[in-house]
Amino acid sequence: MNTTTALMKRTKRKGGWLGLLLVFALLLQACSSDKATPSAGQDNASGSGTESAAPSQASVDALTYGFVGTNKPGGIEGWGLHTGIIQEELKKKYGIEKVELVPFQTGPDLNESVIAGRVDVGNSGDTPALLARSSGAKTRLINFTNTEVNSILIGRKDGPKSVEDLKGKKVAVVKGSLMYRFLIGYLNEKGLENDVEIININSIPDTEAALIRGEIDAYAYGSGFYSAYKLLKEGYPLLAESKEYPNLLSVSVVYAAEDYLEKFPGFQQVWREALKKSYNDLRSKPDEYYAWVSETTGTPIEALKEIQPIGQLPSEPLSSEGIERIKASKDFLIQEKLAKRDFDIDEWIAE
DSSP states (O other): OHHHHHHHHHHHHHTOHHHHHHHHHHHHHHHHGGGOOOOOOOOOOOSTTEEEOOOOOOOSSEEEEEEESSSOOOHHHHHHHHHTHHHHHHHHHHOOOEEEEEEESSHHHHHHHHHHTSOSEEEEEHHHHHHHHHTTOOEEEEEEEEEEEOEEEEEOTTSOSSGGGGTTOEEEEOTTSHHHHHHHHHHHHTTOTTTSEEEEOSOHHHHHHHHHHTSSSEEEEETTOHHHHHHHHTTOOEEEEGGGSGGGOEEEEEEEEHHHHHHSTTHHHHHHHHHHHHHHHHHTOHHHHHHHHHHHHOOOHHHHHHHSOGGGSOSSSSOHHHHHHHHHHHHHHHHTTOSSSOOOHHHHBOO
């Protein structure tokens, strides 16, 4: 306020309009600086009451749904949003008619937007959500979208043929992601935690390009992504995967800020009921579902049936298996001192 007053006084002394314009420009710039959004690929996403948008503050008639990806969310949530099943339930209870889809490159980036209130509901791997909660983030767990997320470690061609060959080598991964937990856990299982150089990344496309150029020796990624599937089909070696150690399998979660749930009491029950209807509809139309995902992502249907099978989708929002798995993930993060403090998973779940 002192700076603005001083500028106004100077403007009056000079008696010119140029000074006033400068003051107003500065004020406008200061106001707009509070609306910064995270850098993430924004691809158009059409559907029943859905659109792609930059993160915005929570509103009564719209819900902002953030997810890790570059186009549209898949699975039960994606199908429910595509068909309008979820929007119908939200409109009946809260008058929410529109869902804005916001893609993010990584789970940690998405977490920041949920905590800041720029995204209402987020879907990411369990590790970034657990780390955020452990750091004091006021979020609540809504449901699981996958309880058997398999991470893989892909090596470069003509490079390492096994994990043991990675001694002294460079391995890339998104720090704080579920792939990061997998990589650390796997290296610990093999006694290689101090023998591999781990490089933090923020862009999967750039990492894949680096692998192809031979600039890194391996990188950790999710087995459900088509780009990883293609690399394996092209002869890049599969060095490791979570399935070898079931305790390293992860869970994909949907969560929301406590503030948002307070604005919409009972939101979690309405959301879960909408998911049940979406699941039943999806299971009754498998061919239509695969065709939609294929068109959306550019992934051939036969590949989808292999890397994202319908049978892997959870039949209930919060299965006991998923709860036990996410508890194991949290305990691992605490044990390895990757998480700041312990907390009760049961209390984290929005009842």
